[in-house]
Amino acid sequence: MKVLITGANGMLGSSLCRLISDEHEVHAFHRDEECFALFTAEYSLELADSHQFRLRFNQVSPDLVIHCASLTNVDECETQPTRAYKANVTTTENIAQLCSNQAKLVYISTDQVYGETENHSETNEALEPVNQYGNTKLQGEQKVQQLCVDHIIVRTNIIGWNVKPGRVSSAEWIYYSLRNGEQITLFSDYNFSPIYVDCLGSIIMQLVDMDFKGIVNAGSPTPCSKYDFGLRLADEFGVDQLLIRKGSITKHQFSAQRLPKLGLDCGRLSALKVDIPEWWESLAMFAQVEKT
Numbered sequence: 300m301k302v303l304i305t306g307a308n309g310m311l312g313s314s315l316c317r318l319i320s321d322e323h324e325v326h327a328f329h330r331d332e333e334c335f336a337l338f339t340a341e342y343s344l345e346l347a348d349s350h351q352f353r354l355r356f357n358q359v360s361p362d363l364v365i366h367c368a369s370l371t372n373v374d375e376c377e378t379q380p381t382r383a384y385k386a387n388v389t390t391t392e393n394i395a396q397l398c399s400n401q402a403k404l405v406y407i408s409t410d411q412v413y414g415e416t417e418n419h420s421e422t423n424e425a426l427e428p429v430n431q432y433g434n435t436k437l438q439g440e441q442k443v444q445q446l447c448v449d450h451i452i453v454r455t456n457i458i459g460w461n462v463k464p465g466r467v468s469s470a471e472w473i474y475y476s477l478r479n480g481e482q483i484t485l486f487s488d489y490n491f492s493p494i495y496v497d498c499l500g501s502i503i504m505q506l507v508d509m510d511f512k513g514i515v516n517a518g519s520p521t522p523c524s525k526y527d528f529g530l531r532l533a534d535e536f537g538v539d540q541l542l543i544r545k546g547s548i549t550k551h552q553f554s555a556q557r558l559p560k561l562g563l564d565c566g567r568l569s570a571l572k573v574d575i576p577e578w579w580e581s582l583a584m585f586a587q588v589e590k591t
């Protein structure tokens with residue numbers, strides 16, 4: 300298959316490029332001088348430049364597009380809503396329009412689209428995101444649904460390593476801080492469903508292979524708090540757990556509002572008989588990369 304991956308220098312995009320490069324023709328789209336991922340062909344361009352993107356898209360004529368590019372910094376989305384809209388909605392709209400009847404589109408969304416509601420399953424359509432990141436990602440989902448029949452929307456929360464110098468994911472930040480002997484505070488009342496990036500990539504390709512269409516949550520079936528996650532991470536890497544202080548999200552101010560419960564209901568993915576790692580299994584795989 301000819302697979303076009305956006306955000307190829309990002310955490311998920313680069314992982315996908317590596318995972319599928321043996322079997323598929325990988326067209327890696329990024330906006331840096333250099334591509335840090337594995338590829339068959341690579342293209343440096345700003346996705347908001349719809350003219351340039353259309354030219355490249357038509358040249359590649361992909362069978363599958365995996366749209367990983369996004370403004371992922373939750374606080375930057377809040378303080379720069381126009382930039383967030385352009386990055387997360389306008390670019391997605393352009394991509395979905397180009398895919399329409401020509402290519403299957405996988406859109407990577409987020410646990411943050413659920414917002415206030417307690418019901419974090421795909422069947423719940425009454426979603427109330429509480430910040431611009433969640434809002435713009437949800438609007439991106441709607442563009443995909445409106446414009447591209449053959450689509451998969453994956454709501455997730457990811458842990459993994461970055462390939463682009465200078466980029467640090469939250470799990471990497473915890474690890475580097477503890478390894479450097481720095482004290483950190485992690486919230487015991489903030490729950491999420493993280494999944495190791497390579498497992499997510501493999502699940503995405505399984506969904507493509509089974510011709511799944513629609514929305515699916517992909518994360519740890521059992522959620523965990525950031526605090527428990529940090530303790531387990533310290534244990535996996537053999538670093539000092541005592542450097543982790545227990546904190547409460549209610550005592551911290553962020554530009555963007557955060558809700559304490561981001562756990563994902565992964566019943567739909569389980570029903571498809573797809574293996575989903577628990578968060579501690581994802582953490583073990585994350586640690587294994589550094590150990591080898």
Ligand SMILES: NC(=O)c1ccc[n+]([C@@H]2O[C@H](COP(=O)([O-])OP(=O)(O)OC[C@H]3O[C@@H](n4cnc5c(N)ncnc54)[C@H](OP(=O)(O)O)[C@@H]3O)[C@@H](O)[C@H]2O)c1
Nearest residue numbers: 306308309310311330345346368369371407409455456457
């Ligand atoms: N990481 C998580 O925990 C998490 C959780 C939930 C959902 N997600 C979703 O999963 C997807 C992948 O996340 P990730 O962690 O791999 O993200 P990431 O590491 O931040 O990578 C995103 C990439 O997209 C690029 N990009 C952004 N806007 C662009 C534009 N207009 N034109 C070209 N490239 C652009 C970024 O380039 P720059 O480096 O130049 O900005 C970056 O390389 C995203 O859609 C995200 O919303 C991630």
